[in-house]
Every structure is written in C-alpha cells, then in structure tokens.
Amino acid sequence: MKKVGLIVLILVAIAGITGLFFWFQPTAKIADGNADFTLSIEDLVNEGIETNDSLFNSKYVDKVIQFSGDVSSIKIDDSQSEIKLDVNTDETVIVRAAFDPSQNIDLQNIKERDSVTCQCKFNGISLPDDPDDLLSEIIVSFSRCSIKK
C-alpha cells in the first residue's frame, strides 16, 4: 500500500514539474530548425495575391520560411531590429523581417542592396481591402528572423 502511495506521489511530482516547465518556458527568440518552406519572396507574395486569403494563411502563417531577397533598408535597434526587402512585382509591397537584438551581430555588416537569405516565422500578408485605404501597400510580416549564410 505504501509502495502505491509512493508511486502516485512520484507521478504527481513528475506531472507538476512538467507543467511548471511548460508554463515558464520562454518564447523562442529565433525560428530555428528546418524551414517548413523555402521559396523566393516574389513567389510567396504572388501566391498571397492570387490565392484565397484563408487558404494562403492556413498554409503559411506561423510556419518557418526561408527566403532570399535584396535589402531596401535596415534598422539595428536594442529592442528589435528590422530589414525591409525589395520585391519585384507590379504592386507596392513592403516586406518586414524582424530580428531579436541577439541577432544584431549578424546584421552589422549588411547594407542596403545586399542580397540576404533569412529564416523567419511568417506572420501573414495584408492586402489593402479598399482602393481608398491610406495603407495602399501589400505588407508581408516576418519575425524571429536569423540570417542564413
């Protein structure tokens, strides 16, 4: 009987420690591991424009994507750094790739017009829903990025 009580106590302790581990697990700073998709930024944007919103989002949002492109601007900051990329499409597109400050060392030598390969978590594409929108651009957002060499 004592033995059963001890086993139950051990199981409860393991469950408690596991629960606490998951509860206090910090948010990942970069989207590491293998990419779910590797494609050009133009292909992703064109698919976003042509495909039904909900199909596109359920396929890509929150997935890890590796993509290449040319840098149009770079901002290195202590709270969050960001690279914007050029996209060759007929539409005006802003691609925003956000980096945790821990990645700043890899960003220091990047300049405008450099070609870079990034791996990031994809946060979605937003298309203007009204021709009179002040935000008339297509906005593509990534976060937890890292530079792939």
Next chain:
Amino acid sequence: MKKYSIILLMASIFFVGAASSQVYKSTDAHIRFVSKTDFEEFEAINHQPTIAFTNKGKVQFRVPVNSFEFEKKLMQTHFQENYMESSKYPNADFKGSVIEPENFKLKDGEQEVKVSGVMKMHGVEKEISATGTIQKNKNEVVMSGNFDVLLSDYKIAIPKNNINQISNRITIHFEAKLEPKKSK
C-alpha cells in the same frame, strides 16, 4: 489668352494642393497590450504595426496579430491559436479620424486629440475611440495614445479555467514615429 491660361493653371495648382492630403507613414511603431486581473498581470509587445496618418486627421493602423511577443511561450501559443485564431484572422485593422479638435489640421507642436473609428479584430468590426497626442516637429510626426477593448466585443472567448488569469478588458498603448510618404 496666354494670361488666362497661366491664371487657370495657377488656380488649378492651388485647388489641387488645398484638396489633397499629405500622408505620413510609420517608420518606427509599437503597440503594447496589458491584461490585469487580481491574480495575474501580463503584457505583450508588437513592433510591426504599420500606421498611416494624414495632415487632415485620417488614420489607419494595420497590426499583424502574430507579431505580438509574450514572455512565456505557452501564453503566446494560447493567444495566437485559441483566442485570436491568427491563422484565420492574421491582422487587426483600425480606420478612423480625429474628431477632437473639430476640423483638425496638423501643425507644429503638440496637440491633444480624440480619434474615433472602426477596429476590425478576430473578424469582428466595432466602433472605438482613443485619446492621445500628436506632435509635429518639422517633417517628423510622433503619435501616442491608449484605449481599452473588451475581448467579448470581438467574440474572443476566455476559457472558464483561465478567467482569473486573463482580463476581459485589455488596455492597448501605441506609439509611432511617422514621416511624409515618399512617392515610389
């Protein structure tokens, strides 16, 4: 005849200039939300909102929901998947205009403003208003403010066992630097 043409041209330039608005776009912006109950307080920050504003007081925000960063991974997962359903509704949008002061015009210095408009979040549209300040210094505009939203207004359901941890009333703070839109 030539004289009339020049007068007509000058008049057209004047009227077009008076009617068109200068659009400012965010170069640096963040939105932070805070949830506070008797048992728990937490916040999340988003550095990726895109904001546009005109010198006549029209304003638009677009916020990728998945760009909110939480300290704890489990909270972020619940927020995205269970509450905001971000793969279904990846963006939150706001479109509105300055209602106070009336006939707002952007000018140098700081102005206290009230903005009213429609926020679309989690697929639900709801009228909201916010108070804040708009500060113009040469070409740079800085706007900041805050407002409250009720999650229940946007059909975001808090599970019964989390009711003590997550407040139905969320306070949202925003701050942005904007510059005149460059033509492509």
